[in-house]
Amino acid sequence: MSMLPPLPFRLFANPRAGTPGTVVLTEAGYRRARAEITTWPGYEPTPLLDLPWVAEAAGVAAVAMKDEGGRFGLGSFKALGGAYAVAQVLIGYLSRRGLENAATSADLTSGRYGEATRQVTVTCATDGNHGRSVAWGAKRFGCRCVIYVHETVSQGRVDAIARYGAQVRRVPGTYDDAVRAAADEAAANGWFVVSDTSWPGYTSVPVDVMQGYRLMADEATAQWAGADPTHVFIQGGVGGVAAAVSVQMRARYRPAPALVVVEPDRAACLLASAETGAPTAIPGDLDTLMAGLACGEPSLLAWQELERATAVFMAVPDEAAVACMRLLAVHGAVIGESGVAGLAGLLLAAAGPAPREALGLTADSRVLLFGTEGATDPVLYQNLVRGAVA
Numbered sequence: 399m400s401m402l403p404p405l406p407f408r409l410f411a412n413p414r415a416g417t418p419g420t421v422v423l424t425e426a427g428y429r430r431a432r433a434e435i436t437t438w439p440g441y442e443p444t445p446l447l448d449l450p451w452v453a454e455a456a457g458v459a460a461v462a463m464k465d466e467g468g469r470f471g472l473g474s475f476k477a478l479g480g481a482y483a484v485a486q487v488l489i490g491y492l493s494r495r496g497l498e499n500a501a502t503s504a505d506l507t508s509g510r511y512g513e514a515t516r517q518v519t520v521t522c523a524t525d526g527n528h529g530r531s532v533a534w535g536a537k538r539f540g541c542r543c544v545i546y547v548h549e550t551v552s553q554g555r556v557d558a559i560a561r562y563g564a565q566v567r568r569v570p571g572t573y574d575d576a577v578r579a580a581a582d583e584a585a586a587n588g589w590f591v592v593s594d595t596s597w598p599g600y601t602s603v604p605v606d607v608m609q610g611y612r613l614m615a616d617e618a619t620a621q622w623a624g625a626d627p628t629h630v631f632i633q634g635g636v637g638g639v640a641a642a643v644s645v646q647m648r649a650r651y652r653p654a655p656a657l658v659v660v661e662p663d664r665a666a667c668l669l670a671s672a673e674t675g676a677p678t679a680i681p682g683d684l685d686t687l688m689a690g691l692a693c694g695e696p697s698l699l700a701w702q703e704l705e706r707a708t709a710v711f712m713a714v715p716d717e718a719a720v721a722c723m724r725l726l727a728v729h730g731a732v733i734g735e736s737g738v739a740g741l742a743g744l745l746l747a748a749a750g751p752a753p754r755e756a757l758g759l760t761a762d763s764r765v766l767l768f769g770t771e772g773a774t775d776p777v778l779y780q781n782l783v784r785g786a787v788a
């Protein structure tokens with residue numbers, strides 16, 4: 399019996415699925431990221447929740463979900479990426495200024511280079527979580543920070559960023575417009591863009607962001623018990639976290655589990671890219687409740703991994719996300735609206751013979767999901783789960 403009402407969804411089996419030809423994230427780069435992040439005060443692996451009730455409903459053998467709600471007190475896996483990239487920007491700055499060739503994030507937190515790093519301003523666009531990570535990193539590692547948000551980013555999320563001392567600027571349009579505003583202001587003022595998305599000529603910072611994200615997937619594989627997972631469902635915004643998870647799965651498992659990338663149906667730029675066979679921007683106002691996934695343009699680097707590593711792309715409606723938040727809440731797990739698309743994809747696909755077949759889901763499948771955020775906007779979370787907004 400399905401746990402979700404029969405909501406419409408899209409599914410696109412990737413005709414180019416295979417082994418990616420481009421190495422987007424090196425193993426050495428990941429080892430460095432892991433070594434740094436695991437020494438930060440407050441680091442501990444987030445839990446992997448066993449969800450036997452989902453496995454039963456989906457007609458598979460096992461389902462587990464990583465719960466990122468407790469990550470560094472920031473509420474999402476994004477704490478791993480932006481903040482790590484801020485540290486790398488500052489380490490590079492110190493090295494170019496001839497002040498220290500091999501500084502670590504611990505050197506930065508000690509304040510030893512504070513006089514120099516306070517000259518640096520980092521900036522980015524965000525729909526909430528990435529900006530919170532960059533602002534937190536800037537505070538921790540000692541530099542200035544200006545964050546761009548678009549019209550519909552909730553005030554709760556803006557306040558959470560400002561709490562770390564960042565200046566928050568609101569701009570008209572969508573997330574993609576805010577990305578451009580941050581890049582333009584950075585060019586005009588000599589600031590460093592710490593973006594979670596990449597474009598031609600701008601790739602090294604997003605590589606660091608994605609290397610940080612890999613730690614979430616690495617923890618999950620270490621916590622996973624029993625036979626290897628057969629499927630991994632991960633939500634897609636610009637595709638950065640999906641690509642990071644994909645790379646980590648390929649590094650850890652042979653064969654790699656089937657990767658299913660799930661987006662909101664109103665912001666499915668990765669699915670559109672798969673359909674056209676090239677990175678594709680989608681038009682419209684990207685009006686989805688899943689704010690962290692409201693991205694209309696894929697990250698170039700992420701696409702280079704995902705275009706061949708992804709088995710199936712899916713797009714799901716907001717109603718499915720809200721239903722999944724409620725299901726998880728009933729079972730004691732607090733996962734926010736951008737953190738449940740993977741679960742929604744699994745439950746919707748598992749309910750019909752054709753999508754089960756397209757995904758290769760059977761009674762023996764073992765599925766890994768990522769609850770990529772907790773209640774990052776607590777008021778919105780309560781409203782959605784209690785049904786005040788639907």
Ligand SMILES: Cc1ncc(COP(=O)(O)O)c(C=O)c1O
Pocket residue numbers: 474476525527528594633634635636637638639640689690691693736737770771
């Ligand atoms: C909670 C959550 N999950 C997933 C994503 C998607 O990450 P990406 O944009 O790297 O695809 C985001 C992005 O902001 C997010 O906040």
